[in-house]
Amino acid sequence: MDRPWTRGFAAPLLLAAVAAWALLARPETGIGTMGMAPAEYLVMWTGMTAAMMLAPLAWFAAGYTAAIRRDCGATLGHVARTISLACGYALVWLLAGLVALLLAVAVDQLATRWPAAVPWAGGAALLVAGGYQLSSVKARCLARCRSPLSFALAVARFRGLLRDARVGVLHGGWCVACCWNLMAALIAVGTMDLRWTIGLAVLILLERAWSRSGPLVRASGFALLVAGCLVPWLPALAPALHGMS
Secondary structure, eight states, X not given: OOOOHHHHHHHHHHHHHHHHHHHHOOSOOBSTTTTOOHHHHHHHHHHHHHHHHHHHHHHHHHHXXXXXXXXXXXXXXXXXXXXXXXXXXXXXXXXXXXXXXXXXXXXXXXXXXXXXXXXHHHHHHHHHHXXXXXSHXXXXXXXXXXXXXXXXHHTTTOOSTTHHHHHHHHHHHHHHHHHHHHHHHHHHHOBTOHHHHHHHHHHHHHXXXXXXXXXXXXXXXXXXXXXHHHTTTXXXXXXXXXXXX
């Protein structure tokens, strides 16, 4: 008996996430672009995004691609449609990566001109991230992302060759709406800081996959607010902001 498509698709995503985490397991950390060229920074961003987002994506993709396979029957059309879905999703995060690059360049400029302001800017970014975490907008976005099957039904009206790419773009957009504040916080406190990366990755996974994660989301929002107040005074919270590696 063939293995269910849901299992066959989710497993490679989870393996890719593990591989991305292995690539991130480096001692270097820093703020801004960390001296990387734009292309190199985008490659790093892609690996970091894969490490943090592939596991939450797996449970959505498994259900949606199972529906694609049922629709296509015994043909191999589901392969092309799945690739189309993935390309749409990846496009959104690539655009988010370009925004992250601009933010990182801005951080570089701040560190060069006003280095004493860097910890305060990082603290402000954490305050913004915490505020968004507690907002009703965040709650609505999470409610949408936690219901992949209803989301798939809502986009069933799409037609044409790019219908699955449009689904990928829409779902990617909701993912960005859910997580942009946490990704921005990671850039602010020091890209490649594994403590923050792992902590935020676990938070993203739990708040997306756990239907009763409301208290966790609110608690994390308050924690970010507290961290934003303490970061300028406690270098151990975000060593990169204080010029420590």
